[in-house]
Amino acid sequence: MVARSTPISFSAQALKAQEDLNREILVVNSVTVDYPGVRALDAVSLAFRTGEIHAIVGENGAGKSTMMKVLSGVIRPTSGTINLKGMQRQFTRPSDAIRAGIAMVHQELHLVGTLNVAENVLLGREPTRFLGVAVDHQRQHVVAGELLRQLGSDFDLSTLACDLSIAQQQFVEIAKCLASDARVLIFDEPTAVLGEVEANRLFAVMRRLRDEGRCVIFISHHLDEVISIADRITVLRDGKVVQAFSRNTSGIVQSEDGSIADEGRLAHAMVGHELSSIYPEKMYSTCSSSAIELANFGAKNKSHGISFSVAAGEILGIAGLVGSGRTETAEAIVGIRPCEGVLRVEGREIQFTNPRAAMRSGVAYVSEDRKNRGLHVTLSSICNMMLPSLDKVSRLGGIMIDSHTEKRMTKKWIDTFQIRCARPMQAISSLSGGNQQKFALARWLEARPRVLIIDEPTRGVDVGARGEIYRIIAQLAREGLACIVISSELPEVIGISHRVIVMREGTIAGEIPSERLALKDCQERIVRIASGLSEESFTNK
């Protein structure tokens, strides 16, 4: 039934939805999930209502993902029940949940790259003619276009999905959920891959979905976002609900005992103890020799005219929207992409043709895409750890690997970074995001770089591990490493950098010197520069 009917009249639907706002649509009753050796969820009871944005926060491993897997039919709970619209339901596979009206916008996007936007939106529910034999392309375009307009997106429906930006792909995913007429939409860390402006557009869409009477479930590591957008916040810790907040009539999010939700209180509830400021104190070195210098540098067709220099011991932040050419520039520096312009490392003009050559000259790049580029998720921790520096653990003229040495070296980093893993031979995919990120970082430090480029250092990393990663970066700078930190998170880039440059449309749009970073309006200024709203720049040259 759902598969055939495509939503046409949205206003009528919205009207109908208004009537049943604020009703419990999805109720979870003491759900427990046991994994071998771990209780991921411990008798969790939750109610999700229509017309609300319900945020679920918690550290990695708190049980958020498990909860969402239960709701979307990926796994079955060990015990406990799920009620949807008052009826007890058991989902044995994801398609059951989708048919019942629960759709999930996954963190990893699942579009078919070789199909166009319209085809992707209506994949599996194409409007047909000739007795259901032929796809009605015209109607497919009309319906998909209408759905995307609902979301405030206006890109060409005949674009292939593989040519879309990540933000655009996400909108297509959401349109897909709408096409299945989902009443409950789950967003799993949707802003992790988005910049500030794209994230705000997404929030507008989420609010619109809520106002239509749908139930929006939102998972995020960004507590500020959560506080500003959620009507209800549930904090999970160690598989249990530890605190719940809801927005009262005057628009303030508070818990039952009246305490107002702010980032500190949420973070406290998540980790169970007080967090001091997660950003370490900035130490300004006096070293003035430039470790890396770019002059009119750029990644071919992606960025141009980039000039900056980073001294040993300095942390340079690079802010900007997703797609502003930050990652591409970094990749051009280490030779993954073709580059143009001049690159000097420790005063010597040089051009790298691959990351291996860059590493030999002491330049390392930690990729933003941990799962696909930064690490080998199916391989063991040792294997991942030693890959960039295999020659260090080789003997017999570099042919064989000395397994004792490599075990010792891996152990050393596990201790230094306090990485939580059961055994070094464990596949890296079984570790939490924070611990994976520490490995991704540590593997390059083992190769002893003098310039370290870190792209999105804390993507998908929980609050506790974030602080540790910041401390590590600060410590490295103190030891004389030149660091370049690319980040879409403004508090982060402001919090740890000595100096920030802002990129827009492939080139540097502005620079925030250290003395301005502490100013209150700094964040807003960066946003204005990054989105092209303001041409003023603070270049202090």
Next chain:
Amino acid sequence: MNPRIPSMLRASQRALEMWGVIVAFVILFAVSTFNQGFDFLNPENFRALLNSNAPVGILAVGMTLVIISAGIDLSVGSMVVLAAAIGMTTMNSLIDSGTSELNAVLLGGAVTILAGTVAGTFNGVLVVFGRIAPFIATLGGLAAFRSMSLAIADAGEIRSQSATIFSALGRGGVPIPGLLNAAGKPLTLSYSTVIFFVIAIIAQWFLSRSRFGRQLVAVGANETAARYAGISVSWVRLRVYSIMGLLAGIAALVQSSRMNSVSTSQLGLGSELDAIAAVVIGGTTLRGGFGRVWGTVVGVLILGMITNILTISGVSPYWQGAVKGAVIVLAVLVQRSSRE
């Protein structure tokens, strides 16, 4: 329901993934023994079994490495016949021109191995620099290499001019102390078997302990991540196809010395499928990034045992392919990954 049951099932599924090939081997061995008794357990039978499967075994070892790198080589059978044809032609013309038989055999052998290595490197160049999918590049080799060897001998047989030394290499072996055959002579392990086992041991050692092995696994598991980690992906892939060619050359030497001739239309025909089957039965995943040579060796023995027992029991050779096919599919079914 007991909540521990699913986790126990998962654990046993994982154990089966890991050790399933050994279990299959033991079961097949027991069934064969029970069925045929001494005909199967006869040391002479084992000697023949190992001897006849050694060439495919050598190919399968190389194939394991190629498949771990997320590649495939369909041209191995044709590489064998091309290397053997070139090598034997060289040897014969050397003997005809009056070179001593020993020197001719040595030179011919070297040319055989070299020809295989060159052919394998050619595949590697196509894959790495030509950016052709391994399946397609080596499909070309499958056709081209065989056709070249057919052209060399007019599709006929090349008979060895070496009356003694070359065939002695093929028929001889290392005596196993303490074991005698029916005629009262010491039982030997053929050179081909020894070569197969030595190659397998070296390959397994390299795979698990060497830098190249580590890089191979990294490239197979995720090529992009390997490149980002500073590994020269092209160099790793090029080398693995060269090694495959080298092993095809050795297999060609083993095979042609045993027959003391090269049948250009028959030699190595279909070996690529046997080699791939052995690798898959052995538990190496076709999408790359995980594999083991010892599994492949057991896979080769399983395939050999199936043919062996069917022949002993007098099953028509026409049916043997069906049984083999069933075993291959069954092996993959049992070992298919529980983590998806």
